[in-house]
Amino acid sequence: MSKIFITGSSDGIGLETAKQLINLGHEVTLHARDKKKAKELKSKLDTKILIADLNSLEETKKLAQEINNLDKFDTIIHNAGAFHEDKQTIFTVNVLAPYILTALINKPKQLIYIGSNMHPQGAFDIEKLAFEKEVDYSTSKLLILMMSLAISRYWKDVYVNTVDPGWVKTKMANYNAPDSLEDGSATQVWLASNDDLGFSGKYFYHLKETIYSSKADDIKKQDKLINIYEELTNIGFPHNEK
16 A cells, blocks of 8 residues: 555546545545635545645645655655646646645655646747746646656656646546546556556656657756756755766
8 A cells, every 4th residue: 555645636637546546545645725625525535635725835835844744655646737827827836836845745756747748839948937937838748747857867766757647528628538537547546556666757648658759858958947946946956866
């Protein structure tokens, strides 16, 4: 049995992932944006729920401390994401929040980041990013993939991978999408249920490793992005394995 924390697990793919992992016997801690969401979630799954608005850097930092107070986790799944929001919110929730949580939470055995097949359309000017602090959804998913690849280089003692869940029937995407919640959750469930993966820095789609945009492989830009996140959040990243 593994101890797992999932951000953005009050509905959609995050909730489905939590249900499946709980059914497999894992100890899963959930996350909701506010008290109302937490109450609704509690009626569906009777397990521990932490509350934090990831659009607030201070609440995200507090969430990291609350997670650490629960002792070390085996797996952290960074599932939360903003889509139909303004570009600053997308940058904060989809990029800065995962960075803060990764930097502050005690190292787990495994980190799973949720990507998107829209990431190849992402584009950014790295010199402007620190000042503008806003990106579209596709770019946010390119940035999270680049961060995942960077961390897989820095932390050789942690399995770090990214999952493209596909185009799934959710309120974020479209209920007419071709993939089911089960399809979109299967890879995360598989990864989180394995204590000794033996691989890191990979990109998965529907239980199989797949290719991703070569734009994400620029190591100098990966490192520069981490530096930018350090400056924006005032949180240094523990580069002990770099």
